[in-house]
Amino acid sequence: MISLSKACALAAACAVVLTACGGSTGTGGSATPTASVDVGKASPVTPLDAATTARAKKQGSVLLYTNADADQMAPVTRSFEAKYAGIELRVLNMNDPQTFQRYATETATGVRTADVVMATDAVGMLNFVDKGNVLDYTDPNLQHLPAYARLAPGVVAMSEDPLVAVYNTALIPKDKQPGDLTSLAELSKSIKGKVGTTDITNPHSFGGVSTYVTRHGDAGWKNLQALGPATGVESGNGNLMQKLAQGQYQAAYFVAGSVRALIEGQEAAKILDYTYLKDGTPLLPRAVAVTKRASSPDAAKLFVNFLLSVEGQEAACKGGFSPYRDGVDCAYGLPAVEAVVGADNMMLGGYPKDIVQNKPAIVARWKKAYGR
Template identity: 25%
Template sequence: MKRPLPLLAVLWSLVFAQPLGWGSLNPAWAKPSGTLRLYTSQPDADAQKTVAAFREVYPEVSVEIFRSGTEEVISRFLLEAEKGSPQADVLLVADAPTFELLKSRNLLEPYCSPEAKAIAATYYDPDCHYFGTKILATVIVYNTAKAQPVDSWAALAQVPEGQLVMPSPTYSGAAAYNLGVITRTPGLGWEWYEALKKNKTVLVQGNGAVARNVASGEQSYGMVVDFLAIRSRNEGSPVEVVYPKEGVPVITEPVGIVKGTSNLEAAQAFVDFLLSQKGQEVAAEMGYMPLRQGVTPPKGFPALSELKILSAPAAELAQSREADKARFAKLFEE
């Protein structure tokens, strides 16, 4: 007759039967539930698709979305945090400098997602406070029925007066990032933005409005994130995309967990999902350049290795962001 195992031994056997450390998406023993509050700058339709795909994997989690431009999302979040009651559990917004600012204020919960193993370390915070989820390069888009291509940022500043449209850095996180990078790029700098002002460049709130204006012919040229321009072209709009020869600013739409979240398990599951094979495939299906190794990019994108990237230190951009935006607003009389 076999002697029964001591209770402690049974418990330890159950513990060690579970995977430790770097795991896989949605293990059977992890069942997040409850409500997850997502603050994001993703386009409305894309945010809804992202959440729907997440809930296919985690059906017990309901997701509430607040969506606006990155600058408005973060302004709302910071106001809530200052009052001691942040409402978001997870943030999914444009760029790393935004997350560097939040990290410096101790507003993010570190979480080393096991799914990050398949993503290059350059695209996430080494302390695991945030992770890039995709590649978004800012490019030139032009209406092929109304304009000739230009191959550089310098040439874009010389297109016919009033025929260039761009998102405002006071609303768009991508535009705020571009402002920080371009003003620190030799040969461009603040002089480039001064030339845009002199040439009566049109400002709109977000990248979506830029893509629509150029597709409709309201303006002939635009400065826009590449996935929107490529998506517009693939859908039949008379537009074409140029990656300027000086290089392109690139953001990664990071995701991070809010410190003190009331649903940490669901927040971690959301981060895992976005970085997972399935999550990256969903992003690619929506027309984004994925970050994860082994996920095929959508039609029409250059290889990541082909991009000439303009950049500046994220911490420096975070520190100077408000001053840069204020100078821009004064220049463009916003």
């Protein structure tokens, strides 16, 4: 086991590696990619028609507003621009509320705004749709994808990203790391103040909580009520992971799955370890949509089409996203998660019925449990 002093010495390096988590803003206890699993056979890929592709090339660029950080998007950008030479993918990184507010401000003032938005906030995206901001575009690839890929009119999932638990291995050895939230709730009683999560205002936290309690009901709330008094709450994953690396926290839960790629093969792997939760791993769709006021609507459609192709899903994997399309060999894909937790514990959040109406009650109950 690595000593606490050595863990703290590594924290500075880890903090640099994990800073990117804040922009996304998460086998029990293994910071090694899941062993190769059967990913199935790839379904057909349906490209856009020649006329739309030709118009896209004339438009020459796509402006994307996304909650994914620059490191995550880099492999996607490289692959898309290599496939469609002459079309530039311009990426602006911001959180979901900033995306929706910026779009509203820019459209009101008549300046260039996003061609595509990418967000994790289900309620925010549904409100965005209701305000008439999304082009009702049906990509031809959807016919070959699972039903949960279609989230709302014009809105599709480009990935299904898990929320994970992360441990400081210098403080909680691998063989002592809880593999489910029920066990972590029990452990939290003896390490009060040493467990962390993100605030319910963070889309990842709300998505994790709402998905978990929708599946487990009052039993799920009982676990959260046990965790609440013992848990420190951070605004985002960056602060959460930095404190975990420094030893201020020993464990964290409902952490954005993007940290997997930032831990594995990095200095952080010497002191940090993640696990999928075996009593239910929430999988949150990262949604994409072509905007109604897109300046490059055909280039935007081409980008969404790319994201839903096997090639696009493979590029997303390199950024730490979790592709869901069959035939994509990815250590972070849904088959890899299923190999650990089993199909019954894959909690695909989607856009649950009445989630907009139910959000205030979920937030209020969470705040009571966490003393916020």
